[in-house]
Amino acid sequence: xxxxxxxxxxxxxxxxxxxxxxxxxxxxxxxxxxxxxxxxxxxxxxxxxxxxxxxxxxxxxxxxxxxxxxxxxxxxxxxxxxxxxxxxxxxxxxxxxxxxxxxxxxxxxxxxxxxxxxxxxxxxxxxxxxxxxxxxxxxxxxxxxxxxxxxxxxxxxxxxxxxxxxxxxxxxxxxxxxxxxxxxxxxxxxxxxxxxxxxxxxxxxxxxxxxxxxxxxxxxxxxxxxxxxxxxxxxxxxxxxxxxxxxxxxxxxxxxxxxxxxxxxxxxxxxxxxxxxxxxxxxxxxxxxxxxxxxxxxxxxxxxxxxxxxxxxxxxxxxxxxxxxxxxxxxxxxxxxxxxxxxxxxxxxxxxxxxxxxxxxxxxxxxxxxxxxxxxxxxxxxxxxxxxxxxxxxxxxxxxxxxxxxxxxxxxxxxxxxxxxxxxxxxxxxxxxxxxxxxx
Numbered sequence: 544x545x546x547x548x549x550x551x552x553x554x555x556x557x558x559x560x561x562x563x564x565x566x567x568x569x570x571x572x573x574x575x576x577x578x579x580x581x582x583x584x585x586x587x588x589x590x591x592x593x594x595x596x597x598x599x600x601x602x603x604x605x606x607x608x609x610x611x612x613x614x615x616x617x618x619x620x621x622x623x624x625x626x627x628x629x630x631x632x633x634x635x636x637x638x639x640x641x642x643x644x645x646x647x648x649x650x651x652x653x654x655x656x657x658x659x660x661x662x663x664x665x666x667x668x669x670x671x672x673x674x675x676x677x678x679x680x681x682x683x684x685x686x687x688x689x690x691x692x693x694x695x696x697x698x699x700x701x702x703x704x705x706x707x708x709x710x711x712x713x714x715x716x717x718x719x720x721x722x723x724x725x726x727x728x729x730x731x732x733x734x735x736x737x738x739x740x741x742x743x744x745x746x747x748x749x750x751x752x753x754x755x756x757x758x759x760x761x762x763x764x765x766x767x768x769x770x771x772x773x774x775x776x777x778x779x780x781x782x783x784x785x786x787x788x789x790x791x792x793x794x795x796x797x798x799x800x801x802x803x804x805x806x807x808x809x810x811x812x813x814x815x816x817x818x819x820x821x822x823x824x825x826x827x828x829x830x831x832x833x834x835x836x837x838x839x840x841x842x843x844x845x846x847x848x849x850x851x852x853x854x855x856x857x858x859x860x861x862x863x864x865x866x867x868x869x870x871x872x873x874x875x876x877x878x879x880x881x882x883x884x885x886x887x888x889x890x891x892x893x894x895x896x897x898x899x900x901x902x903x904x905x906x907x908x909x910x911x912x913x914x915x916x917x918x919x920x921x922x923x924x925x926x927x928x929x930x931x932x933x934x935x936x937x938x939x940x941x942x943x944x945x946x947x948x949x950x951x952x953x954x955x956x957x958x959x960x961x962x963x964x965x966x967x968x969x970x971x972x973x974x975x976x977x978x979x980x981x982x983x
Contacts, residue, residue, distance in 0.1 A: 571982060572616035572982070572983045573613075573614070573615045574612070574980070575612070575613050576978045578610055578611075579611075579975045580607070580974045581607045581974075583969060584602070584603070584604045584970050584971075585967070585969045586600060586601075586602050587602070587967055588966050589947060589965025589967060590857065590945075590965075590967035592858075592862060592959060593947070593961065596963050598960075598963065605630045605682050607626060609646070610625050611624040618654070619651070623647065624645070624646045624647035624648075625645055625646070626644065626683070627644075646683075646686050647664055647686060649664060650663055658694050659693050660692045660693070662690050664687070665686060665687065667687050667689070670789070671776065671851075672847055673844065673848075674772065674774075674844060675845065675847060676847045676848030679848070680850040687725070690704070699737055700735070702732070703731075703732070704734075705730070705732075706725075706727075706729060710724055716764050718758045718759065718762075721755070721756060727753050728754045728755055729753075731752045735747065735749075745780075748774075749772070749774055749775070749776070752770075752771050753769065753845070754768070755767065755769075755770070769795050770795035770796070770797050772791055772792070774789060776789040784810070785810065785811035785812075786810045786811075787807075788808040788809070790804070790806045799838060799839055801840075802838050803828045803843070805842045806825075809824075809887075817892060817894035819891040819892075820889070820890050821888070823886075825853070826884055827884075830879040830880060832866055832879065832916050841880035844860050853883065854927065854945075854947075855905075855925075858909070859883050860883075865879055866879055866915060880913075882912030882913050883909065883911065883912055884910040886907070887906065888905070888906045889905040891903045899932055901931050905926070906926055908921075908923075910922055918951065920952065922950055922956065923953050924947070925945060925948075926946055927943065927944075927945045928944050929942065929943035937974060937976040939973045941973070942969065942971070943968065944966070949962075
C-alpha cells in the first residue's frame with residue numbers, strides 16, 4: 544500500500560514538473576535595459592557638519608551612471624545593475640582603472656501564485672524607508688546581500704529575510720571586519736503588511752534581529768552580539784488626508800544591554816489640488832550625559848533613508864553626531880548619542896506658473912532627546928527649499944537651498960561654531976531613459 548502511494552506521488556510530481564516546464568517554455572520573455580546619468584553640483588557652507596568660525600565653503604560636482612538590465616520569463620526574474628560614481632576631477636585625464644561596480648545582482652523566482660523568492664544583492668525598501676531604505680539621495684545608494692522569501696495576496700504580504708556576511712572565503716573562524724564591508728555580520732527580519740481596497744488603511748509589523756561582530760580581530764575568532772528591533776508602521780489616507788505613524792523598540796546587547804525607542808507621526812492635507820500642507824514630529828531616544836549605567840538608551844535608525852526625514856542638510860544620523868561625557872578620563876575616546884526630537888512644518892505647491900514645476904518648503908526645529916548637563920536641549924532651526932521641474936521626457940532638473948540657525952548645544956553634539964552662518968545649495972540634472980525593451 545505504501546509502495547503504491549509512493550509511486551502515485553512520484554507520478555503526480557513528475558506530471559506537475561512536466562506541466563511547469565511546458566508552461567515555462569511557452570512563457571513570454573522580456574528583456575529591458577535602463578540607464579541613469581545624474582549629475583549634482585553642491586555648495587557646502589555647513590552641510591553635514593557645521594563649519595567653524597571663518598571656515599571656508601566647499602564646492603564640487605558628483606555623478607552617478609547606472610545601467611540596469613532586467614530579464615523576465617514566466618516565473619524567473621533576473622536583474623543586474625552596474626554603476627559608476629565619483630566626483631568630477633577624481634579620475635585622471637587618461638584613466639586605465641575602471642571603477643564600475645555592481646549595485647544590484649539578484650535572481651527571483653515565483654514558486655506559486657502567492658509565494659516568491661529573491662537571492663542576491665538588492666535594495667531593501669520597506670514602508671516609509673525610516674529603518675530600511677534605498678538612500679537614493681546618496682550618490683552610491685544602499686544595497687544588501689540577502690535571501691528573501693515572501694508571500695503576497697490581495698490583502699496580506701509577508702517577507703522573511705536572512706543575511707550572513709564575511710570579508711572573504713575564510714579557512715577558519717568567522718570574524719567579520721565591518722570597516723571594509725557591510726555594517727553588520729548577520730541579519731534576520733520578518734515583515735508583514737496589511738492593506739485593503741475597502742479601507743484607506745495600511746498596517747506593517749516588523750521584527751529584526753541584527754548581529755554585529757564583537758570577537759577578536761587578532762585571533763580571527765568571531766563572536767556576535769545581537770540587537771532586536773520590533774515595531775509597527777500605520778498609514779491612513781482618506782481622500783485629501785495623508786496620515787502616517789510609527790513606533791519601534793530596540794533591545795538586546797551591543798557592548799551593554801539596549802533599551803531604546805522611537806516614535807513618529809506625520810500628517811498632510813491637500814487644501815486644493817495645487818496646495819498641500821504637512822506637519823510632523825519625530826522622537827528618537829538618546830543617552831543622558833550623566834547616565835553611566837549599564838543600559839544603552841540611544842535608538843539606532845539602522846539603514847533608513849535619513850535624508851528624507853531629519854533635515855536636508857543631513858546633520859543627524861546621515862552623518863555622525865554625539866557628545867563627549869564630561870566626567871570621563873579620556874572623553875575623546877567615546878561619544879554618546881543624544882537622540883533627537885524633530886518638529887516639522889511644510890507646504891508643497893504646484894501652483895507656480897511653470898508647467899510641471901513643484902516646489903516644497905520645510906521647516907525643522909531640532910532638539911536633543913537626552914539631557915545634556917548645563918545645556919538646553921534645543922539644537923537649532925533648519926529651513927529647506929527645493930523645486931523639481933521635468934524638462935522633457937526622462938529628463939528632470941532639481942534644485943534646493945537650505946540654511947541652519949544653530950543654538951549653542953549644536954556645538955556640543957556636532958562641533959563647529961553655532962554663530963557662523965550655515966547654508967547649503969545644490970542643483971541636479973537627471974536623465975533616466977529606457978534604452979530598449981524586447982519581448983519574445
